[in-house]
Amino acid sequence: MTQGEMETVEVFTSEGKGRGLKAAKEFWAGDVIFAEPAYAAVVFDSLTSLVCHTCFKRQEKLHRCGQCKFAHYCDRTCQKDAWLNHKHECSAIKAHGKVPNENIRLAARIMWRIEREGGGLTEGCLVSIDDLQNHVENFGEEEKTELRVDVESFLNFWPAQSQQFGMQYISHIFGVINCNGFTLSDQRGLQAVGVGIFPNLCLVNHDCWPNSTVIFNNGNHEAVRSMFHTQMRIELRALGKISPGEELTVSYIDFLNVSSERRQQLKKQYYFDCTCEHCQKGIKDDLMLAVKEGENKPSPDAVKDVLQFSKDTLEKINQARSEGIYHEVVKLCRECLKKQEPVLGDTNIYLLRILSIASEVLSYLQMFEEAAGYAKRMVDGYLKIYHPNNAQLGMAVMRAGVTHWHASLIEAGHGMICKAYAILLVTHGPTHPITKDLEVMRVQSEMELRMFQQNEFMYYKMREAALQNQKIQVMPEPTSEASSGLFHTKQ
Numbered sequence: 001m002t003q004g005e006m007e008t009v010e011v012f013t014s015e016g017k018g019r020g021l022k023a024a025k026e027f028w029a030g031d032v033i034f035a036e037p038a039y040a041a042v043v044f045d046s047l048t049s050l051v052c053h054t055c056f057k058r059q060e061k062l063h064r065c066g067q068c069k070f071a072h073y074c075d076r077t078c079q080k081d082a083w084l085n086h087k088h089e090c091s092a093i094k095a096h097g098k099v100p101n102e103n104i105r106l107a108a109r110i111m112w113r114i115e116r117e118g119g120g121l122t123e124g125c126l127v128s129i130d131d132l133q134n135h136v137e138n139f140g141e142e143e144k145t146e147l148r149v150d151v152e153s154f155l156n157f158w159p160a161q162s163q164q165f166g167m168q169y170i171s172h173i174f175g176v177i178n179c180n181g182f183t184l185s186d187q188r189g190l191q192a193v194g195v196g197i198f199p200n201l202c203l204v205n206h207d208c209w210p211n212s213t214v215i216f217n218n219g220n221h222e223a224v225r226s227m228f229h230t231q232m233r234i235e236l237r238a239l240g241k242i243s244p245g246e247e248l249t250v251s252y253i254d255f256l257n258v259s260s261e262r263r264q265q266l267k268k269q270y271y272f273d274c275t276c277e278h279c280q281k282g283i284k285d286d287l288m289l290a291v292k293e294g295e296n297k298p299s300p301d302a303v304k305d306v307l308q309f310s311k312d313t314l315e316k317i318n319q320a321r322s323e324g325i326y327h328e329v330v331k332l333c334r335e336c337l338k339k340q341e342p343v344l345g346d347t348n349i350y351l352l353r354i355l356s357i358a359s360e361v362l363s364y365l366q367m368f369e370e371a372a373g374y375a376k377r378m379v380d381g382y383l384k385i386y387h388p389n390n391a392q393l394g395m396a397v398m399r400a401g402v403t404h405w406h407a408s409l410i411e412a413g414h415g416m417i418c419k420a421y422a423i424l425l426v427t428h429g430p431t432h433p434i435t436k437d438l439e440v441m442r443v444q445s446e447m448e449l450r451m452f453q454q455n456e457f458m459y460y461k462m463r464e465a466a467l468q469n470q471k472i473q474v475m476p477e478p479t480s481e482a483s484s485g486l487f488h489t490k491q
Helices: 077-095 102-117 141-157 165-181 222-229 259-270 277-282 300-322 326-338 348-366 368-385 390-408 410-427 433-454 455-468
Strands: 009-014 018-025 032-035 042-043 182-187 190-196 212-217 233-238
Touching: 018 032, 018 390, 042 102, 077 102, 077 141, 102 141, 102 165, 165 190, 182 433, 259 277, 300 326, 300 348, 326 348, 348 368, 348 390, 368 390, 368 410, 390 410, 390 433, 410 433, 433 455
Parallel strands: none
Antiparallel strands: 009 018, 032 233, 042 190, 182 190, 212 233
């Protein structure tokens, strides 16, 4: 974070919320309020040989550290940029004889930086690591047990020649990681690949209907390269007009839950009671729990039965997805939709969840026509619930647009791709790789739409030929991962 960017925000203390950030000047939708490099970051255990340990890009071939044989990098540049943070880790891994888990590795990287720079304020940081909240006092028995295990594992890994820290301070670092670790994504924003600590971001308070959003940008342009050697940063971006003195807020979790469930999730993961307007007034809850209206309005018992059936089916779907049995997923979705459609309203979250899964899996199986029908209904529901500039909404509309394109529904597909592009310009910015990909899709679909409007027959002939070398790609293989929140919580 540069000195100029620091002047765009102010730290303040509010009753009941603790510290937060407020805007020091006016912002408009899409403006970058501030950008921040990671204080420390690590790749997830499951992806250590697939993702660069410096820029967090997923690559086909990575170069391995010749000494520890653990760290992997895109090229010499990334390896050189990583050395300041990796050299102690490299020696410790060799001495320890094995690689510790991601939590231990992240704590160690934080400690080595504290050893190097001290635990107070560092350049570009509005708050010190020492002053970040750890919520250790709020831990339940299971979390306390996990903390003790982590501390013991850390002490076994931590070199004797490095600065020694007390048990209370080590516990503080693990507490900070537990409630403030930010999930890092790959270059296209489609897969969680690591976790990092961003002190300034930790100051931004939660609101279920926020005025800002956070995006991980591991950089494909020279401005980022010159600003941060690691080519990796988070950006806090405005979702609409923000006035000077207005508190900056982000949503720690997905909005697509009724207020009582969001509050329960926030209390469990982040240890606070949400008092935002949407939670206090239950705004949008009626849409998310909508049932069919009119003469055939279902009875409360019928609604209860269908909701329970939906929950049971979602569990079966998650199991089938984890095993890669996608035709079973489709079968379960169709059965569930058959029961839901006469009972649940078009914006009911249980209906929308099934529609989302069905459209994603059917697209992967290249059953595009059926997938497009479900995707359209899903998008129509999302547009009534989500903030108009919500990043998850933008990604969902993009996927629906691509599905329609594959189904030869070029008019609807182009419209959705344009809608998604408008959202992602705000939430991700024009230089983000996914926005660049979407711009290519938008131009291609616009060209095809013109051709379709001029001569349908020739359009389908040329489309058939173009598919041999198609530019618009099918979305990646579905996963059973739930939509993650803003911060990474230890599983």
